[in-house]
Amino acid sequence: MNNEDFVHRYAAILRILFREPRADLRQVAENLGRELYLAAAGLNDILKIHENALALVRASEPDLLATGQEGNVSEVLETVCRGWQNEWQAVHSRLRESLAAAENSLQMARRTARIRLRQLVRSNRLLLKEVFHRRKLEKRLREIRTWLQRAQDLAKLGFWILHVPEGTLEWHGLSKFLHKSGTQPRAIRSIEDFLAWVHPDDRNAVDSAFAQILAGKKPCQIEYRLKNDEVRYVRQDVALGWQRGKVTKA
Numbered sequence: 001m002n003n004e005d006f007v008h009r010y011a012a013i014l015r016i017l018f019r020e021p022r023a024d025l026r027q028v029a030e031n032l033g034r035e036l037y038l039a040a041a042g043l044n045d046i047l048k049i050h051e052n053a054l055a056l057v058r059a060s061e062p063d064l065l066a067t068g069q070e071g072n073v074s075e076v077l078e079t080v081c082r083g084w085q086n087e088w089q090a091v092h093s094r095l096r097e098s099l100a101a102a103e104n105s106l107q108m109a110r111r112t113a114r115i116r117l118r119q120l121v122r123s124n125r126l127l128l129k130e131v132f133h134r135r136k137l138e139k140r141l142r143e144i145r146t147w148l149q150r151a152q153d154l155a156k157l158g159f160w161i162l163h164v165p166e167g168t169l170e171w172h173g174l175s176k177f178l179h180k181s182g183t184q185p186r187a188i189r190s191i192e193d194f195l196a197w198v199h200p201d202d203r204n205a206v207d208s209a210f211a212q213i214l215a216g217k218k219p220c221q222i223e224y225r226l227k228n229d230e231v232r233y234v235r236q237d238v239a240l241g242w243q244r245g246k247v248t249k250a
Contacts, residue, residue, distance in 0.1 A: 003049060006036060010053035010080070015061070017072050026079050033083025037091070046084060050077050162250040164214065167191055199225035206236075213238060213250045
């Protein structure tokens with residue numbers, strides 16, 4: 001805060017008032033008080049500025065300060081103090097409004113956080129139940145696969161899946177059978193591989209069955225031999241899988 005600047009401005013107000021006793025300087029004095037508050041001046045600072053301004057006027061123009069001006073001088077001081085107080089009230093009012101708005105925002109944030117926390121707790125509980133349920137299902141599926149594999153081994157059953165668009169074969173439950181036949185499952189991944197594995201005398205019937213599958217028709221049950229050192233017979237029945245009117249799996 002530049003006290004000297006405020007002293008000179010205060011003294012200018014007093015000079016105008018002394019020269020023109022009827023001059024209305026209330027608004028100017030009140031604005032000066034507002035500026036003093038914004039400059040962090042206290043009431044004691046205003047009194048000192050008031051006294052220094054009077055002293056400055058007396059020193060520079062001793063004849064200007066006539067008797068009977070005490071009331072006007074006091075009114076100027078009161079007006080400056082009123083401006084200071086009005087600004088104080090305005091600032092504190094804005095601060096209270098800001099604090100109230102911040103408190104409301106904080107309360108809303110707390111309520112939202114509590115709601116989200118409850119939702120998160122419920123979601124976690126549901127997730128834990130789902131995980132527990134899935135683990136039980138996975139365990140049950142492993143057991144079913146084990147017993148299915150045993151049943152297939154005992155009955156000498158198994159199945160393959162032909163993915164029609166790709167023309168690839170996927171084997172299930174026939175690993176032991178394939179190994180005993182001297183064939184690796186990875187070696188038979190296409191229709192051509194499959195046909196090469198079939199006994200030459202039965203290859204036409206199997207080729208015809210694949211042709212019917214690719215044409216969207218279910219072939220009849222067929223029995224054919226495999227091309228191995230020992231004769232092995234396979235009885236085959238086909239089921240088709242459809243999607244959007246087209247055969248996608250067999």
